[in-house]
Amino acid sequence: MATNVDRRKFLTVLGVSGGGAVALSGCSTDRVQKLVPYLVQSEDQVPGVPTWYASTCTECSAGCGVHVKTREGRAIKLEGNPAHPVNRGKLCARGQAGLQGLYNPSRVKGPMLKENGAWKEITWDDAIARLAQEVGKASGRVAVLSTPARGTFSDLLDNWVGAAGGTVTRWEPLDLEPVRMASRLVYDTDAVPGHNFAEAHFILGFGDFLETWNSPTEQQIGYAESHGFNGDAARHVQVGARRDLTGLNADEFLSAAPGTEAAVALAMANVISGGGSGPFASLIGEWTPDAAERASGVSAARITAVAREFAAASPGLAVAGGIAAQGDNALALAVAVAVLNSVAGNVGRTVLPAAAVPTGDGLAGMQRLMAAMDGGQVGLLMVHDANPVYALPKSYGFAEKMAKVPFKVSTGHFLDETAEACDLLLPNHHALERWDDLRARPGVTGLMQPVMEPVFQTRHTGDVLLGVARAIGGGFAQFTAASFEEHLKQAWAGSTGGDAGWRAALAAGGAWDGAPAPSSSAAAAPPPPTPAPAFAPPAAPAEGDFTLVAFPHAFLYDGRGANRPWLLENPDPVTKITWHPWAEISLETARRLDIRRGEIIRLVSDHGSMELPAYPYTGLHDRAIAVPLGFGHTSYGTFAQDAGPTPLDLIGPPGSTPWINYAGTRVQLEKTHGFKDVATTEGNPRQLGRGIAEAMPIEYARRGLTVKESHLAAGAGHHEINTPLEVEAIAGWREEQIEARKLGDYAEVHPAWGMSIDLSRCTGCSACVTACYAENNIPTVGYDDVLRGREMSWMRIERYWEGGEDGEPLEARFVPMLCQHCENAPCEPVCPVYAAYHTVDGLNGQVYNRCVGTRYCGNNCPFKVRYFNWYKYNEKAWPEPLHMQLNPDVTVRARGVMEKCTFCIQRIRGAQHDARLEDRQLVDGEFTTACAQACPSGAIVFGNRRDPASRVSEVSHDPRGYVVLEETNVRPAVTYLAKVLHAPEAGA
């Protein structure tokens, strides 16, 4: 896709004016008393024209580059930075919801001190003085808990703590400790290796890599490159106990008992290396396919066949991702997969130990901190960007140990569980309000700059540290910078080569060396084998026992997203559940114990128990029970609280493994008589042969067959879409249409906007859903209204099941469903007041002002993509200051009117106006819809279908192209490209 022209222009502006944003005002709530026009118009502030700033996403540790769209001094949307090597212009749902972290109503509004158990607002001067005093009192016993994210701030923090005397612990939940350890053992590099999905011809997954693991957006971009169909496609086989989103995208899923994935990986390595010869013989020798079958339940024949395919693909890529690499046998799995990649010759090609992702101190560091707190060796604890009281299992006793620290400080944005246990709150600026940088990985550093005035009376923690240093003096004299901004610029001065270089880096969003993706050029020889850990498959659980798989929620992740309504209402990609946690049980378990969806079940472990609504799921191993992390906050703002329990409460105290054992706890299941309505957006998950999500075998796709031809080739009966009589009627209708088109404005030549969606690339990640919410001011409706099917998602991801019964393999098909902007739209003629009408450029318009709310259009829409404002969602969905995120280009709809996807008409008109002002033609790809912009897979293409050279025309004419519900003759403007099924090669 062509680069966004207007954006580049704005960034140029930015490079010149540097950090002009700090000088801007107009967004803070309480300080503005009078509206006074500018005496001198600010150069980069034109009312009505957005200003873009480059920044870096801090929602997870991947370090994606973002472009922040601001209007009149407020950030209103986050999009990927197209030039950034990590995410190449794309951004996941969690990243986009960073905006709801900025404007979250539960943010701490200023410094606070706890006195007699109650929080009291104080001034920043008092707060810094108090901290300086406490640092002095702690006399060298300062402990700081921070995230593994590294950058200029973390260097400053190290030095500061060094001067104060103490330690910094870098930890975050769900870190990749086992993978890092395996990398040290097998590749001799002490870091998580980079993965090059794009160049893999065969992907072998042993855990999630599309939802949350490591750098999901980057991985998804690469995955879509290789696994999406473009003449050919990589095959993807997934091994695991639970079919997460990655598992649902796989062409074949091998269901292994929880904790035994390593056996399968080792057996595959065994097959590839010819029965276990070679450098890893001692490790893989005993793991024949038969042994692995006994341990895991995966058939030896499939293990052998897949291993051969994997070896033949060259290069393939095996990934020990997701929760499988966080359980009992996580290290064994990570080592096994590293060995598998090694024997298959992938190291240096798709597995890049050199392109390492930094990690923190792991659980070992955290345990040292806890021991120190317990032993009274910590006088002052400062928690920065972490919430261990919530994120560590209760059985670890962090809160109790923390209570022994005399003085505790938090710099968090929210009054979360950890902040609640502190004595002093020094809320940091949000990432969009502050100067900062982030070293995503070697050679890639992202910059952050304030894009608007702070929403609240927060202060940059760097400035706080410098302020404390000034107050104490003495050993802190080395900190001379007046502000963190100055400190950051000094730190960058050396590497960027002066002011011009700094400005260039700022405009670009950071600095990185040329290669846009982990390079595969540096081929590294397999390192010498090191003593590998022994792998013992977990003992089969006792009768009635299950293995708990506590997996990170696709959007809430470890719980940090739990106070963002966009993430709570975006349905989980697998179960499509919103707003509350659930417990997945296998269909077999559900049948045996007669448990239906929504029945409350009690999970009991040695360490706790909890009650959750059951969700029987075909994709789960019989021995497993899967529960999402992320809920169960007791203090994280109104949206997060009282949502339900977190499985962390079931997990026992730290064992021998230096990572949290998210998978492997033994739990018993007890029935209760309770019931909870599960707030899923799923209607009927079966297509009933209606051809909504089409798919074809890869051999037909390679031959260029159309969907219809592929059905015929597969032996399905010939099915005429319309009868001869209907065909005649349609022909007559066409004539009339042509006549009607000669009238008025419709007679002129206009574009015909259209879209194509490639289902072979779509992974169902739902980034487009959040993009749509952000761009179009879509309200979230909450649990009760989701139960009544009233979610307003203009763009929704339908997830249909195929097979999965009578021993057939389960297949998932994801269909992004949005208004199809039908040429012959059934919603238009039935509107009594012309609120639904057809624009001259082929859009299905909706005039909110004119709508009286008869809802006839909604009934008559065969795709069911019209959404009605049942309540005053516009007054409830954006509690102050969340309303600041609203896009001023899009009407906020009142109750009582119908709304729907507009193909981002504000973007179309904006681009048309720009082109008009510049007296030129609109260029294909110059702009696109919010969903297409966000889609990490590049599955969505938007453009003018009337222009034969446009990309959307080209893609829509792909043989795999089809329209949904063709028999209704509504003539959608959205063309879907059939998914491609990559079954095992014949004879494999």
Added chain:
Amino acid sequence: MTAVAQPRITQTHADVTRDVVATLQTPSRGYYILLFSAVGLFLVGLLTFLILIKDGLGHSGYTPPVMWSVYITTFVFWVGIGHAGTLISAILFLFRSPWRTAVYRATEAMTVFAVMTAGLFPIIHIGRQWVFYWLLPYPNQRYLWPNFKSPLIWDVFAISTYLTVSTLFLIFGLIPDVAAVRDKARGWRKFIYSQLSLGWTGSDNQWRHYSRAYLYMAALATPLVLSVHSVVSWDFAASIVPGWHGTIFAPYFVAGAIYSGIGMVLTLLIPLRKALKIEHMINEYHFDNLSKLTLLTGSILFYAYAMEYFVAWYSGNTFEQTTFFRRAFGPQWWAGWTMIICNAFVSQLLWFRKIRTNLTALFVISIFINIGMWFERYVIIVSSLSNDYVPWAWDVLNPTWADWGILAGSFGWFGMYFLLFARTFPIVAIQEIKEMIPMPRRRAGGGHH
């Protein structure tokens, strides 16, 4: 007149006037209890409506894709009820059915009030009730005009026309009777009845004009019986929703409307004749004939139901087939079977004369008919919308207090008017009953009624 169907009129003219005027005397306690219950129900509905205006339609059970539910169901229900009156007063008048005379006033009143009730629902059900007038083609500076392609606009015209004509028909038919009451009334009542009787003296000249005009009005109202509910049915048939999109809909809905209308007539008349002590005027003869009409329309419905399933099967259209399968075996199967049993099967009991003349049985059957016909619309609307083209969007609607509140309010509103009418105007047509009494003075042949 044939020998079989003879009304048994045994009174004199004076008796008729006396008996009918007696119905307008000081009401009993039972009447007040009924009236206050009706007003109470109406207030429940009013309160519900105010809450809907305040907060939005969300309180109702709407569960997309089901975007029409109880309110439209009840709308069609009341429009249907409104069909019996005009059928009986106009069509049967043209066909010279003698048995209509005793019941037509009550059914006409029922028609007007039912249509008045139905007319509220398009306003109640829309999202922004305060701009309902945008559905009307009124001249305005913004040059905004309704979309005449939309069946909802057809509906606006059909309902308003029907309300106008049936109201005129009712008022017109009342003139001689009001005059008769006027002659018996005293005080301020006499003044009001005098005004309403428009100077009626009963002269031959007046009667000649009156009979002629009544005939023309009957002729004018007759096509409306067929057209109004056909138009209402096109609200559904003109869409592409499986289960709605059927050519059978217009006759199917008209038959259903008459069926439900007569059901409601039975429900109202059986207790009313007792309460007003006019059993001798409305007797088994009338109920026997009403029952036969019920049996006819009920059998048409039976055929229509069967035909819907046949068409669904024969069309080979998978959407249609799924809809009809789920109507009978889907999550709301109970509604589907309620409709089939109450309408298609229960009406078949009326083949038996014993049942046709047993008023208790008829009353019970009429209740079944009312329930069945309400559910017919509920099934057509809610069940069809629950499962149309895209399976992912399917959902099941469960009505809430806001749905029941408005439904109850509509019965209250209707009952209130009907009860007030029954105490204010002759619920039995005095002059037409009198015409049935053989009178040597009158010309033979009954050339003018």
